[in-house]
Amino acid sequence: MRFLKVTPNPETNSMKIIASTSAFKDDLDHALETLARLGFEEVDLIAIGSWGLVSVEALVEDFDAELARVQGLLSKHGLRAVSMNTAFSPQLFDREDAAQNEARREQVRAVCRFMKAMEIPLAAHYPGHIADWKNDPEGVWKGTVKSLREIQSISKEFGVTLAPEIHFKTPFEAPADARRLLGEIPGLPYTYEPSHFIVNGVDYTTTVDLLEGAKHCHLRTSGEGQIQCAAADNFEPLDWMMSKLKERNYTGIVSIEYLPGADFDVEASIAALRVRYAR
Numbered sequence: 001m002r003f004l005k006v007t008p009n010p011e012t013n014s015m016k017i018i019a020s021t022s023a024f025k026d027d028l029d030h031a032l033e034t035l036a037r038l039g040f041e042e043v044d045l046i047a048i049g050s051w052g053l054v055s056v057e058a059l060v061e062d063f064d065a066e067l068a069r070v071q072g073l074l075s076k077h078g079l080r081a082v083s084m085n086t087a088f089s090p091q092l093f094d095r096e097d098a099a100q101n102e103a104r105r106e107q108v109r110a111v112c113r114f115m116k117a118m119e120i121p122l123a124a125h126y127p128g129h130i131a132d133w134k135n136d137p138e139g140v141w142k143g144t145v146k147s148l149r150e151i152q153s154i155s156k157e158f159g160v161t162l163a164p165e166i167h168f169k170t171p172f173e174a175p176a177d178a179r180r181l182l183g184e185i186p187g188l189p190y191t192y193e194p195s196h197f198i199v200n201g202v203d204y205t206t207t208v209d210l211l212e213g214a215k216h217c218h219l220r221t222s223g224e225g226q227i228q229c230a231a232a233d234n235f236e237p238l239d240w241m242m243s244k245l246k247e248r249n250y251t252g253i254v255s256i257e258y259l260p261g262a263d264f265d266v267e268a269s270i271a272a273l274r275v276r277y278a279r
Helices: 028-037 056-061 063-076 098-118 137-158 175-184 204-213 236-247 266-277
Strands: 016-020 042-047 080-086 122-125 161-164 216-219 253-256
Touching: 016 080, 016 266, 028 063, 056 063, 056 098, 063 080, 063 098, 080 098, 080 253, 098 137, 098 161, 122 216, 137 161, 137 175, 175 204, 204 236, 216 236, 236 266, 253 266
Parallel strands: 016 042, 016 253, 042 080, 080 122, 122 161, 216 253
Antiparallel strands: none
């Protein structure tokens, strides 16, 4: 069954509600087919190794082949990629090996080159693990921030935007630490997603300043101790978020981004958010 398409807002300067391939693993063809069936025309591509959808490693090793594969599948399903979500390795805090640091930079360059070829202006990226097992939070912080500065420098060279996500289980999961990061890298473009605060029991309304400064946004229903839940269970934070974005005349992208392995009907939840917010 194919869902009816929601008529897009005719205004060019309005926010765009799209869907991420994040809910699916190991089969980009299936992910894109599903999102097209749900009525989407524009999507967010996941380029993170453990997802097995778009391969950063393949972009480094055989750029043209991976580019052609992704373009072919998008064309097959009548879809256009307008944003991405990616990650780089080794972890951003790990800077002890010069060769590995260069390998990470090469991955960043490959992703930026892919974005240029695909005419994707912006991608979110994972900002690095919290690495609490190291018992060196300040060392992890400093290494991560140094890598984030390098990523920003490379993305500017290519004329694209890489926006680290203020993310659960990273050095920036607490609102105060997110604000500290923005103080250390003034003007840093970043991605906001309320579930990364809600899961830790943070009152999302206290993060309004972070929402107001965000360059990019993700969207999914969640709860305390639950990074995601069925759509019908908790619309309130998302209604708040979308209202605040409308108030500031946000003209960027909001990507519906559920995760694999959900214990609920993830397709139904994607469809519910789309119907609720895509007008």
